[in-house]
Amino acid sequence: MSMTGMAVPLSAGERVSFHDEQARRRRGTWRLAAICLAIAATMGLVTGAIAGPFVMLSLGGILNLIAALGIFPQAANDAAVGIGQWAAAKLDLLGLVTDNLDKLETWHDHTVMAERLADLLPAFLPGLALSALLWIGFQRLARRDGAEDLAEALRARPPRPGDLEEKQLSNIVEEVAIAAGLPAPRVLLVDSPTVNAAAIGTSHDHATLLVTRGLLDTLSRDETVGIIGHLVGSVGNGDLAVMRSLVAVFQVKGFFLTILDLPFRWSAWKALASLGTVVVHPNPAPARVAEALHSVEAGLSTDATEEINRNLSEGRFKTLRLILMFPLLLVMLIAIMQKLILQLWTLFFLGWPLAALWRTRRYLADSTAVQLTRNPEALESALGKLGSIPEGGEARDYLFVHAAGHDTGPNAKGFSTRRGIADSIQPSLAARVGRMKAQGSGLVGWTNRITPGRVLGYGVLSLILGPLVGMILVLVGMLTAGTVVASLSFGLVVTAALLT
Template identity: 30%
Template sequence: MRSFLPGLLESRDFVARQKRNRGISALIIFCFILFFILVGLSVDYAYLDSFASATAPIPFATLAALGFSTVLTLAGYYRGADWVLASVGAEPLDGKIPEHRELHNVVTEMALASGCPMPKVFVTYDAAPNAFATGRDEASSSICVTTGLLALLDRDETQGVVAHEMAHIRNRDTLVMVLVSVLLGGVALLADWAQRSWFHPRHSRRGHSLIAVPALLLVALSPLISRVMALAVSRQREYLADATAVEFTRNPLGLAQALEKIRDAGMPFQRATRGTAHLFIANPLRRRVDQRDGKLADLLATHPPIERRIELLYRMAGMPYKING
């Protein structure tokens, strides 16, 4: 591993960055929970008349949406890793191939550095340089990299990428995104039920108070708002994984230079889908919005702008970096 004496003190900034990103993630998730409750109560009030009874009101829609979404999400949680690996054509390492042996060694090193159990390691035969981690917890985790990434990166850069994926495992990002998926699915169910109940004959007999009007508007916009909040959590977890990777390697430039090569390759990963895009170290769909910084990218991208991530890593190494474009 290369030693980076210049900027050694600056490289310790990864601790502060981890703390900041964890705090932002927690705040967004807390707001997401409040938003889900608000949407649920709005549906119960404005559409289902759950609070019209003289007896104790029961927020039926809120509880039902939470229950249904939890069941559906947990089903994916327990089988999702197998589905994702199968969908990308992941294959176990072949010990006869030098690149595979080196990858196994790098993953072993990063497992030791992170304090996590050794994950299962897979490759998928695709020219696009990319990688992802999946699994319910540390004990059942897997890391998969493309052959394009192994061919493009040197050992330090591969180590940076693997450290990023090990960071997702140690930070329990799969569990975090399960919670986000429950909330996202719950809001979608509530909005769908509200739309269906609008045309129910009982709806015409409901009063429209001053509270009902903003409640209806909130429910109508809830799918978009919840999606934006879910994407915000995903972006913060990427920043957190970058900072945690530096903790493991003490080499910010390894990951920074890997991201530069992934950016410059500009190749989409053909087997990726919108449902799995957030798992990868860089958006495999190569959408333009994910490569930009600004208000639109902040709202709609699964990943932070890659230029911004590279800049922060160079800053942690105490080295200047000029953003392209």
């Protein structure tokens, strides 16, 4: 290649077409989704240790009820007793496993142990199956709420057709929807001076875009087109369904914790009641559905723990209540252990890939916006002007175009752009602007090249963090194993005792 024909050389940077960027982010989605699923399934094993016996017990109870009503009394009773005996057998097996844990010496011991563990696995299956069903159910339920509560919390209003800026926004949304081949989403305006926007709704046929008035006042027409391109691209890529499936994981965990909390806090009953109402109701109001889902999610929060603490330590008849609760002490212990494990696993293992998955979806929507508008420069400059979440939207911050809690701004360099990598559900603006540059001008300010300094830095960091991470892994692993054994043995003892 001759040098004479070359134009002004661009500064060294990576250039990528939006097709390649999208393919990369789609692959990333699958990879991270697989990791999340694996971790969630392992967490499901812990939940299954208590949910499995719970399902068996409920099934046995229903069979006993059927027998009491006089429908095939013999067969129903036999089936209930059969479930109880099965639980008892699994309990014996669990005893064998735990007793022999410290006697693993020869190869034979290990194979026997592996066989016993495999035999024990069916005890978790009812719980895992119930978790999977609940996961699907919660997603279906969340389809009904469509995050409408966010529009209410922000007091969003329809655009005024007389206002030129707002008329322009409606035009832009219709234009971009045409580019995406989607029906034009509904547009609502939020009277807030911050520059931000969000997409809510149930599917790409019923989506709503929330745009702040500050965005209209600050961004040019082309920049607004870029942001709307991101939102419409996100809706078209199915992010609403992705988000529902991620949140449903926590709703399933919250549901089980709410059931375990039933004897100890009044709000657990209320949460289940409101959930039951919206499930039974043929056409519940979106706000009611959102409220019910939030109250189930609250089972995971520290507020629930605090309420239990208050119930045990304050108010009248304290001693009487403590005596009444005494037989339930084991249930409480199991509930606390389960909650602890859920929080530890979310913090150490599930949070990272989950946040990374959502960040990947943001990059995907960014490059979809490039595909729709073919104007990466406009989106790049628009990203640089984005601001905080408008007041009232904090609970649903992940739905906004930009929500990094501790972002260092679009001009950050080096390691500071990596801050918040563990918990930030949105990529830093600097990283997003960098990807926009790679899809546009190719003039990249900083790149992720391997330099001796970086290698040394990461080496020292891993030397310090390595043992720490190892310790955390061992500790969490032991706690998890303990919780599984305690939950399973408690659940199986109760099931076996009540059903046989």
